[in-house]
Each structure stands twice: as C-alpha cells, then as structure tokens.
Amino acid sequence: MMLFTEVRGLPVVPSGPAGAGPLGTVVSLTVDIASGTVSHVRFRGGRLRRETALAWDAVDTIGPSAVRVRSTASAEPAVPHHGLLGHRVLTEAGSAHGTVLDAAFDTSTGRVLAVFTTRGEVAPERLLGIGDHALVVRAA
Template sequence: MRYSAAVGRQVVGSDAADTVGQVAGFVVDPAGRRVVAVQVKTSGPGTIVPWASIGTFGDDAVIVRGPDAVGEPDAAIAALSGKDHTLVGKRVLTVAGNELGTVADVDFDPGSGAITALLGECGEVAGVRLVGVGSYAVVVDTH
C-alpha cells in the first residue's frame, strides 16, 4: 500500500463502528524499516495510533478498537515524529553520498507496517536498503 493512497483514509473504531479520525501521516522507525504509528487527524484528543493498536489497515478504512486507541505519542514515537523524520519529499542519498533523486511516495505492507519500497525519480529503492532519515535526506545502502 502506498502512503498517498492511505492518507485521508477513515480510522474507524470496531467497538461502535464510529469514525474516530482520518489518516494524516506516518511515523517510521528507519532502524526497523517500518511504520511504528499512524498520525491521525481527529476532533478529539490525541494524534497518534501506535501500529500495535491497529486491528486492520484495510483498503477502505483503518480499524482500531475505539476512540481510546488514538492518543498522544510516547517518548519513542515522539522522537521519530516531525518534519525531520518524514520520508516523502526528501533527497535519497546512498551511504557513499551519491544522490538518487527524491522520495515521491512510500510503499508499505499494510499487515506488518514494513517499508517495502521508496518510490521516486530514481525508480524504486527496496525498503530493506533504508539506513536512516534526517532533516535533509533519506540514506540508503548500496547493496
């Protein structure tokens, strides 16, 4: 599933089948090469759903147990949040310092949250090559 297709998707609580918000973005752990939380736009308190609280990331909606699944980020998620840690729009650099282009979209596994590919001008870079994310660039391994 691509970020661009998932942003805006409804987040629905399974307990009452009520919409609790919309997917606004993603929090990625580059060391684990996976999405660790979903940023949610909601009228209630909280802005984050940890990946472990997601029941299903489906084609039509993201299913969580209820509105209480949306909360404030813990310290680990907060450290990975913010503009410095986003992937889309960043330059892609190899560990050798060669520029491969810019990340236009990200493909991830909706079951596990694993980053499967970075998509952009350079074509597709396998998610397993992701090394780090900083304020300036996304760094990928050359192998």
C-alpha cells in the same frame, strides 16, 4: 500491500460497534528505519484538530476505505517526525538518488516493502536513516 499515498486522507475509526464516528483523518505514517516497519499512524481529528500519533500495535486493519483501530489508549500527541514522502534521498556516500514519491507496505505487519523515488525503487534493506535533510540509503 498498500501505498502510503493511498492511506493518507483515510478516516481513522474504532473497530468496535458500527456507527461510531471517525476519530480523525490519516496525515502520515511514521517509519522506524531500523526495523523497516511503520511504527505510528499519525492522524488529525477531534474538536481541536490536533495531530495525534497512534502506535502501529493499536491498528486492527487498514483497507481502501478506512484505518480501523482496536484502541486509542496508546494515542499520544504527535511529536516531530520525519515522514518519507517528499524527502530527498542520498546514498551513504552523499550521492543524490532523487526524492521519495511513495512507499509500499504490508497492511498486516506494517513492514515496508519498497520505497519509490524519482530515480527508481529502493529496497527496504538499503534504508539506513532519515533526518531533517534526507533519507539515507546504502548504495546499490
């Protein structure tokens, strides 16, 4: 298990031979709310320091010192997304449930284990959707 805030800022490196330089630095993780999993690792790197999204399937391992990737073949220019961190949280009825501070996920599967808000923990089964305005969750 790791927290989103622990992954942010880690170098993204190829899994291949030692000595290969980093591809960039993790900016954020994209979550597919429907499946409750991390769908992409977003990183900034290269000569132009552009943000790139890499599908979760390309991730080999995530550890405390780096995100190792098998291939960058699935890398694509990052399209706008809604990150969890810092998002306002609303219940389906529109009641405020704080702001997202962090999220825990399984580094092997990418499955979101919990979302931590200023008003407590939200189980992943309660996640309904995310948009420009807020993360929407089922009422407890």
